[in-house]
Amino acid sequence: MANPYHLDESSESAFKNEYPPKIEKVNNETVKIYVWELPVRIFHWVNAAAIFALMITGIYIGNPFFDSMIQGEASGFIMGWVRYIHFFSAFIFTANLLVRLYWTFAGNKYASSNLFRKIFWKDTWESVKFYLFLKNKKPHFVGHNPLAQLSYWVVIGVGSIIMILTGYYLYTEPQPESFLGKLFQWVPVIFGDSFDIRSWHHLVAWAFMAFVVAHIYLSIREDYLSKNGTMSSIFTGYKTESKDSIEDIKDESMPGEKNDKYYM
């Protein structure tokens, strides 16, 4: 039998050791696919909440838009608390991201992505054309299309790394001798002095906001065009797809058929 999920033919598959998703038959034309496993969904919402908290508090730290109610003496702790929430959220953001990194290797085929293949970039180009309303040969993707995958690599991947490096450096500035301080001591070598690091942190934060708008819009759009339950899939994990759309996995992983080994 051929490779059940045609590694070389789909830009959704990334690595050899991933397993295909659970599939439930709805009727003869339709199947339910368990696309986003629980860790992915938890990551998504924790990440969203952390980014939201970080952005609100971050804007306040950059430009304190309201003052303490108590005037005259420094008895309040507004900035103190806002910074505390910012740092607390930052630790959650980081830990959450590390879990997601682990799940890239442990999860199903939709949890990972591999940029180092020709098909990935070919399909990215087709996706670009798709979003520009041009004629395209973009296949239907049950998970993320490669352009979406790329946006996660750039923003949630590289963007988060920039935020973490610059953020933790700023966080440890008062204690350069501490463990964390020593861990991030080299950050100025890449990002410049304290002012530059602050600038990076502030500007990339806004890039995240632009990403959030585009991400939400394109998810709703996908739901509207494909009618496959994209929006509810991030709550339930399931997408409803036609049998044809899972051509590459259905033969050998449909329940009750000849091969059960991929979802034990």
Add this chain to the structure above:
Amino acid sequence: MKKQKTIYESALDQGISRRDFLKMCTALAATMGLDFSQTDNVVEAMETKKRVPVLWLQLQDCTGCSESFIRSTHPKIESVIFDMISLEYTEVLSAASGVQVESNLETVIKKYKGEYILAVEGSVPDNAGYLMVGGKSAKDTFIRAAENAKAVISYGSCASWGGIPAAYPNPTKAKPITKLVKNTPVILVPGCPPIAEVMTGVIAHIITFGEIPELDVAGRPKAFYRHRIHDKCNRRAYFDAGLFVESFDDEGAKQGYCLYKVGCKGPTTYNSCAEMRWNGGTSYPIQSGNPCIGCSESNFWDNGPFFTRRAKVPGTQITINPDKVGVAVLGATAAGVAIHGAATVAKKKHDEKIRGEE
């Protein structure tokens, strides 16, 4: 050759009592950021060490560093110049001039090879023609003096980072001196100017311990540049409380609130202004109601207006209000989404209609 006197001996010669000498050493130890118990080391060093020859070169500078230097109070500048060091070449303070001093410079480089300290203020122009001293390229003089020095002390932001001569558009292609020093240790003492006691404290450290002080990643002595001004600021309580000066004539300014919103660069500036203060510990800009302008940081002149909070676009000299630009980007994204969304709906309806007709 005449036997050189130790620092202690030359102090006694000037009528300084033993008691005053010990006081001086104690103050010096405190200035260097040493523990009280290490005062003995300082005393011993001053009793046994000879005065260290120092060459002071001025490159593309404003003499501000020299001006600051001569205002040192702990140790007093007289005791530094006359007891601790032997200032062999300096444009500002030397009584002699012309051939006399220029030849002395050469003499010291040869005679005290590997022993003298080279103090430098000002940046180096790429084209030697921009800076000739005594008819010679100051760049060449500097390179030669640095090669043969025991250590180079880079006084001020110009020598350390390029400073104002290197500010955009940098007409002379000014460089920090670190770019031209290869095998000699360099101690960066940035600031525009640096604090006088920091300037003398670094020299005192080299004399006392015979080695350069512990440096941070950027090459600055940790004793003086370990902390941000923000972390030692006397107005920090108002920052944490959320009480800010909005403009220089408001009630908050009178109350002494935090200057963060009027552009204070304290959170991004490493210096000991908040601890050592200026003019013998009298005050420092933030204490006097002026936001820190971050003068000891690299590119401080190009880091946007002094009295506004900005962010710099990486890799450029452009500073922007990040939140305004961020909201604008967000608005543009939202507008793009609206247009794209409308087009998506229109296309879908159109496609369905065509399919319906078929």
